[in-house]
Amino acid sequence: MPDLPSVLTIDGPSGSGKGTISRAVAARLGWHYLDSGALYRAIGVAAGWADIDLSDPSSLVRCAFDTEIGFREAGGEPRVIVNGVDATDELRTETAGAAASAIAAIPEVRSALKERQRAFRRSPGLVADGRDMGTVIFPDARHKVFLTASAEERAERRYKQLKDKGVSVTLDGLLREILARDARDASRAVAPLRPADDAVRIDTTGLGIETVVDRVLALMEP
Template structure:
């Protein structure tokens, strides 16, 4: 039976996890599973239906009605919310805040983690998120904890939002990032933390290419040694 390889990348908001995971997946010919996008898609559903993030009961009921899947068309990832491609609608500050607030609820996480695990059983995958190495893929062949200072992460996010029509200041974005870090690290269900066997990578003074090269080399070394 062919060996299936999994790579897990965890870290706080704005650390560049998605960008790095995509490029590494392309280099290694892996399937990239953007778990954050899946949570954002579910958050978009809650926003569209006027469900407040504080209403745990309503969030739990709504989670049962949501179908979130990942598909690829012409080599591009599509995030499908009940069959609708919402890839271009889930990167706003409002959706990000809702995703962070509602991902703490067990029914939300349970549904999406089940799908993520099934994907990893069949394909060579690289996933990024908050609890991939600690919860979703605890037996991943390589685990990375990718981070950067809050100031660096804020500058990166500011650059992404600059042409989106939003009016967030750099200070607003850094404040939001720090608040999200606190929520993610202190939530009761699957808090953000570095797995014991994860490699710590601080990208504050690194380019995306340098981070990519480091992760690819780490994986090659693991594969050659046959380590888990």
């Protein structure tokens, strides 16, 4: 049986920097990139478009199977296409994030998306960003990282991102949402947010992007 392509998993809570770091690491390595959170957000957006109740598991499972999700680059930025529509901006809203967190707690939805995520494993390698990449989706990954940061810093990062986009938010409100999501993600029955036993933890509080990227890449050296 041929060896499977290499995988680096980067897990962590919302705002820990895993998306930014994962994209940068993938670019440096020349590997493929999987934003698993975008898949859940895409299902949440599609469910909203279809007026599906987020407390209706069977309808959400059908939505997970039926929703077409694609990724492409435009102007150097990753774009997410949901059922033929560029939904990237909508996926980045707090509403989409809350929907994704609620949907991710449904075991049947996670099961429906499992093979879709594993299909991203292609040569020369994959950087997979999410919350259960190292524990559930790619438990055999040779390299695993778990990023953390203080809830306050994560809220400040998100606040700056949204203000730069002209979105009206409050820092206190974002901090409450982050703490609530942390609790929800860590306490769910299926694939709770936690580091894999063999993951290296990196606290990104106060660290610049390049510093964290260099630390991740250093872990992969022979």
